[in-house]
Amino acid sequence: MAKQTGKHVETDDGKRSWGIGELAREFGITSRTLRVYEEEGLLDPQRDGTRRIYNERNRVRLRLILRGKRLGWSLSEIRESFDLYDSSLGEQAQLELMLSKLEQRRETLIAQRRDIDSALQDLQRVESNARQSLREIRATQGKQQRAASGARQ
Amino acid sequence: MAKQTGKHVETDDGKRSWGIGELAREFGITSRTLRVYEEEGLLDPQRDGTRRIYNERNRVRLRLILRGKRLGWSLSEIRESFDLYDSSLGEQAQLELMLSKLEQRRETLIAQRRDIDSALQDLQRVESNARQSLREIRATQGKQQRAASGARQ
DNA sequence: CATGTGGTTGACGTTAACGTCAACGTAAGG
DNA sequence: CCTTACGTTGACGTTAACGTCAACCACATG
CATH class of the missing domain: 1.10.1660.10 (Multidrug-efflux Transporter Regulator; Chain: A; Domain 2)
Known part of the structure; x- marks a missing residue:
């Protein structure tokens, strides 16, 4: 119970x-x-x-x-x-079939991991690109600020 | 044309x-x-x-x-x-939003890769298990064969 | 000119993976 | 006993990602 x-x-x-x-x-x-x-x-x-x-x-x-x-x-x-x-690990033939299926699974998993890695690389490119633009924008703003504070003196 | x-x-x-x-x-x-x-x-x-x-x-x-x-x-x-x-890498705010989204993507990709790795580990366990059973079966068969060929002499 | 090859849009069908809802059962608590 | 919380099965609805099919167009070739 x-x-x-x-x-x-x-x-x-x-x-x-x-x-x-x-x-x-x-x-x-x-x-x-x-x-x-x-x-x-x-x-x-x-x-x-x-x-x-x-x-x-x-x-x-x-x-x-x-x-x-x-x-x-x-x-x-x-x-x-x-x-x-x-699967119950029975006969030899069954075991060999199983191993081949497992091997196939492994290959697709590894292929998938490659896909992930290349996606991560793409992402990295876009990201550093964006970071660069951001730095440039901030540099421009810094200039403007320095110019403005200079004008006030 | x-x-x-x-x-x-x-x-x-x-x-x-x-x-x-x-x-x-x-x-x-x-x-x-x-x-x-x-x-x-x-x-x-x-x-x-x-x-x-x-x-x-x-x-x-x-x-x-x-x-x-x-x-x-x-x-x-x-x-x-x-x-x-x-996206056209426009203003600062937009860039920062973009970076946060990219970061999020990266995290899910990395999590996915962890999933793959753990799946590969599971697979490895099952596989070596199966290989072991296969070795045992073959060993048994070898014994039987040797016994049979002994009996023929 | 007829026929074949490959393309077009539009409408409808299909499958997986659930969500939603109705009608009902069951145990605990006041 | 009544309510509340949690569960049950069964039926039907929904969404994404296509497949299938009909009716049509355009060009090349025998």
């Missing part, structure tokens, strides 16, 4: 668990979103009757989901990666 | 230019997509009558668009970044 204390939930074995709203607030999403993730097979919280109860493992999963989203992955891509990570 | 030679287009000043289908094929997208990007204000090809003519500058833009997409940006985020890069 699980007892509810205000907002969060605790199970008998002392391990912390969370209600849907609580988890949603913590991660800045809505409970609707958590239900969608469950429908898509990305999360499988336990139930207390009809209510969903999330444990630490679910939280880890959720963090991975949100990281995937930040990297622009679709929910099904995220599920595929879970399938990859969870 | 632009003359059409088979698939691609050349202008009088000798600078290369491209038709919509040609460009689409080269970048692995459809012409429909190019028109959408234009509607969204991300591209502005010249026209020869009604026909779109893309120049080198348009191609650079397109590369930036596709890089943005690979990083998971929306079209409007991409447009914002263009606006940022194209």
Whole structure:
């Protein structure tokens, strides 16, 4: 049995668990979103009757989901990666297939990092450009100020 | 005037230019997509009558668009970044605003790179795990083979 | 001239990833 | 017992980013 204390939930074995709203607030999403993730097979919280109860493992999963989203992955891509990570390390053929998929993932991640680096370089160029203009503007203003204070003497 | 030679287009000043289908094929997208990007204000090809003519500058833009997409940006985020890069470096206040926006972009890019790195680490763990299982399986198979060849003697 | 190739606009369809809302259940507290 | 907070399922709405299709235009070629 699980007892509810205000907002969060605790199970008998002392391990912390969370209600849907609580988890949603913590991660800045809505409970609707958590239900969608469950429908898509990305999360499988336990139930207390009809209510969903999330444990630490679910939280880890959720963090991975949100990281995937930040990297622009679709929910099904995220599920595929879970399938990859969870796969039971069975036969040789399966393992080799898995390794090739992992290699492919790595390559796209590295390509993405290259994209980021080049975007950061572009950004750097624009930024130093802007800083230069700013310095020039400030220099001009300084001149004007010095001229004005000189005229007052 | 632009003359059409088979698939691609050349202008009088000798600078290369491209038709919509040609460009689409080269970048692995459809012409429909190019028109959408234009509607969204991300591209502005010249026209020869009604026909779109893309120049080198348009191609650079397109590369930036596709890089943005690979990083998971929306079209409007991409447009914002263009606006940022194209802004005319006018007054001081505008420049300072621009710098703060650039700084913000940089932070999200760096955060994204951290996400990638941690994803790569996870991947590395799973991979060495799988390699280990594979070695064990092969070792077992080797034993069996050696046993079998021993039995044949 | 007919046909093919490649382009145009405009309208409508589609998919993913949620948001929104209605109708209802359930436990705690006053 | 009534209210309040929190949860449930189910249905429908919405937005972005295209795909698909129809009807049309323009040029080159056999």
